[in-house]
Amino acid sequence: MKYLSQFVLLALAVAVLLGLQYQYWLGENGRFAHNKLLSDVEAQQRANDNQVAANNLLRADVQDLKTGLEAVEEHARLDLGLIKPNETFVQVSTAPTTHSRN
Template sequence: MKYFSQFMLFLIAVAVLLGLQYQYWLGKSGRAGLEQLHEEMAVQQQMNDQKMDENKVLRADVNDLKNGLEAVEEHARLDLGLIKPGETFVQLSTAPVTHTNQPTPPVNPEDAIESIP
């Protein structure tokens, strides 16, 4: 009887150990989930870095608008079409070159044939 109880205790310990291993490797918050979280973290970190770069540009733009008139003038020129007195406004077209689609005059078949002497 003594060995039977030790054997049962051993089986229970093995079952608990296997259950813990299952939870570690295949469970909801186990090793597989950890790898997925690392991948999601890498993607999120990349997005955060991109947003931080965009924020730096916006901060610089805000700083220019607060401290200098050059940025205000530039925005007024680009967005509102500001032209100072004495300046000449020149606008260049970036439209593709188009050709007229006027029909060519019809060719008279008698004029197209050379007369043979």
């Protein structure tokens, strides 16, 4: 009888230990979920850092457009095709040339 009660106590302790291990590794807020959450946070932080860099570039561009005429002229030349008086427009083609011998 003494050994039976010790066996039951040992079995209960093992069951509790297994239950706690299950909660630690596979539970709702377990170790695997924690690691996944950390990797998601790192990915979001990288995306945020990229967006901050893009926003800083746009802020600098807006500030340059507000203060200087050179940026306005550059945008007009690139986007609208501005050509000032007494300037010559030259367009260089980057298309590959093909020759036929017909």
